[in-house]
Each structure stands twice: as C-alpha cells, then as structure tokens.
Amino acid sequence: VAKEQGKNNYQFYSSSIAEKGARKMELEMALRKAISNNELELYYQPQINIITGGIYGAEALLRWKHPIYGYLSPDEFIPIAEESNLMLSIGEWVITQAFMQMKKWERNGKKDIKLAINISARQFQYIDFFSFLQKEVQRLQINTAKLELEITESIMQNIEKAKIELNNIKRLGFQISIDDFGKGYSSLSYLKSLPIDTIKIDKSFIDDISHPKHKGSLAKVIIDMGHNMNFVVIAEGVETKEQFDFLKNHACDIVQGYYYSKPLPPKELEKLYL
C-alpha cells in the first residue's frame, strides 16, 4: 500500500510541477508578444499628503491583459519576465509610457504631481539602463525633478556599484525611492552613503499597526529614522482609518493604499485627482 501511495504521490507532484511549468511557458510566450499586441497598460495609484489631504503624486503600476486569462497580477508575470530577459524591454516600455503620461499631464495643465516608476533589480543592473534613461530624457525633454524611481533594497548587494549608478541617475535630476523598505533587513548604515530621497514603508509594517501586540512599533521606528535622515516617508498598503490615524499621529508624510484609492487608469486618476 505504501508503495502504491508513494507512486501516487509522485505522480501527483510531478504533474503539478509540470502544470506549473506549462503555465509559465505559456505565459512567457504570450508575454513576448504583449507589447506589440498592446496588452500592457499602466495604472496609477494616488499618493496623498497626510496633512493637506491633497494629492502628492502617483505610482505607475503595470497591468497585463492576457488575451484569454484577462488581467494578471504583476506578482505572477514580472518574475517570469525577469527570468526570461523580457523585463528589460518591458521595463523600457514602462519608462517611456510613464514619461509620455507625465508630459501629457503637464501639457494639459494638470496639477503638479510626482510620478513614481518601479525599477526591477535586474533592470537596474542592466548595463544599458542608464544610457536608456538618459536617451529618453533627451528625446522627450522630460522634467525629471518630478519623477521618482523606486528601487528595492536588493540592489544594495553590490553597494559600490549601486552608489555609482544612483549618483549618475541623481545627476539627471531624478528622485530615488526605496520601495518595500524594511523587508530586505539590510543594514541601515548603507542608506547614509546613498543619494536617497524617499523611503516607502513596506505594507507588512502597516498591517502590524492593527496587531494587538506590535501596534505599529516598527512603523514608528522607520518613520523616526527616515525623518532623522531627511527622507520623505511614504506608507504603502494603507487600508483602514485606524492605520491612517496612526500614521498621521506619528507624522508620516504620505499615504498610499486602498483606504484612498486602488490603482486607476489614467483617465480615472485625472477625473478624480488632477
């Protein structure tokens, strides 16, 4: 019986792994054509100034409408794009698209807002990344002062290289933000040596605000530390009034999350916030 069960188990696992692999391969093939098929879009989630209640900026978030499966989560397709080198062209598409959207808002006299763009670790480390940014800034004559690039702590694995790259990017006028801050458990000392403007407290610490024991103690520490280092502090994934009130009481600068709004198509963001 044991042998039989073992065999069944084996079959069960092997087929589920095979299925997973098949879906991945299928998505990878479809993703290769996603740009030319116009299946990619950017949504924009508002970031709110906690004191004035007015809009501070927006984060561009990638959406892929698969021809059969409909909208897929970036958490599913971005890792596939990263593994297959597709993230380089998708990342470039995101940058160009976000730049053009910013220009459009400026041209139409929309409110002065900041636009945050996610940059994956692979994309950041790509040797042509900086020259692509520079080329697009030139070509589109974009005002970089209002653009913020979101990177994650994982790029700090090579701190000396990251420092050079970030300083070059700062020279183009961009702001730099550390996304999912606190999740990487990296040492705080590296932050001092890097040209960082903003930190985004990871959602897990915001969730902890409602935890009966933790009561947001780490969120508070991150806010205070961020202010000591003169960073703008953004809380991401803010969902409840309780979290919002806590962040306001502890002098967090900016909030982003479903409490205010989900990511929106650009037209919706314009209608509601600009």
Ligand code: C2E
């Ligand atoms: P992220 O940059 O940390 O973005 C925040 C994620 O949290 C977004 O998920 C957003 O929709 C979601 N979110 C915002 N407020 C709330 C909330 O109140 N509650 C909950 N539960 N979630 C909230 P999304 O759009 O699915 O993106 C997931 C991740 O995929 C992003 O995390 C980012 O790492 C990556 N990503 C998205 N767009 C891009 C892109 O254009 N380029 C790159 N390289 N990565 C991207």
Ligand code: MG
């Ligand atoms: Mg982000």
Ligand code: MG
């Ligand atoms: Mg984040």
Ligand code: MG
């Ligand atoms: Mg996140």
